[in-house]
Amino acid sequence: MPEKARVRPVDEADLQEKTLASLAPYRDQDGRIYTIWATLAHHEDALRRFLVFGNHVLGKNTLPLRSRELMILRIAARAGAAYEWDQHVRIARRAGLTDATLLAAATGTWDDLDELDRVLLGATDSLLDRQSVDDELWGRLEAHLSVEQIIDVLYTVGQYLTIATVINTLGVQVEGEAALPLPRLPDHKEAAA
Template identity: 40%
Template sequence: SPSTTASPTTPRLTPRRADDDPRLGELFAKGLNGPDGTPLNIFGTLAHHPDLLRRWLVFATHTLSKNTLSERDRELLILRTGWNCRSRYEFGQHVVIGMRCGITADEIEQVKMGPRGGWSDHERLLMVAADELHQQSMLSDITWAALTDHYSTEQVLDLVATVGNYHLVAMLLNSTGVALDDGVPRHL
């Protein structure tokens, strides 16, 4: 029977570098590098398929930095999705990003509890939405109504797109066994 381990024990693909393929230099020049100047492991791994990486980056850029949600709401959704998907890389990276957006260490721990954590009403709703999308691939009528009472239609669509994107990302990360980047703490 298949293993229940969430991720391979070692990376299945060695991250690529810009000089591995002429198409990668242009992609990596777009700011896909970590503090040491080398591409983050997610991008180096996805660079095994440069066309996929290039096309996915358009959508990923929207969900990470161009959507209509606040940074805090976006990061809470991504963290819960990373936790639900047991994605070490996704959760670890977004602990770092989330803390830059004002999410505290205590709130990171609350994310692991989902809606049961000590959230405000609207933050609890974010946890419920992330859980419903993870479990059912849709929002219930009750959750949709509550979200549209608090958020615009664009924001609700961005919420669904953000959770969906990071669910996809978790599948890619977990399947390829992407290693944590240097300096990213292990939380899973």
């Protein structure tokens, strides 16, 4: 990832009213629009459409909050997406997850996680590596989840891989001091070989 932003966030004063309305729930504790959304505001129409889907994945997803956040943190760690990692460490902590649990999910040390989380993290890795799951993993997903929830697994991985790609390519920087350092993982493709 670039050490500085390749694309600077758009100044709020330069945004259309309908974009500002869409971004109303996406502000930090000081009232500033989160950097990721202010950066994507260079393409306001696409941003507003993306927020609708993102709102489903983050706010109306049928997966347990704990599991969803562990999946997102695994994606962020594997992608080296520091901004995504930092934002979701904060969300996961507010949901009651410990740093030890977050780091276990991120680093692949899942033995102490419950069965559902291990299945979902395995599916996350499979989707990142192969854009699919094999029959054995599909059966494990079906044993724990409804079809609606499995679709939300796919949407969650797709959405947050997209966000990680955007963050890393545009150089979206962490806002302030990182809540928890992003773990450095070996290149997953090399490790799997």
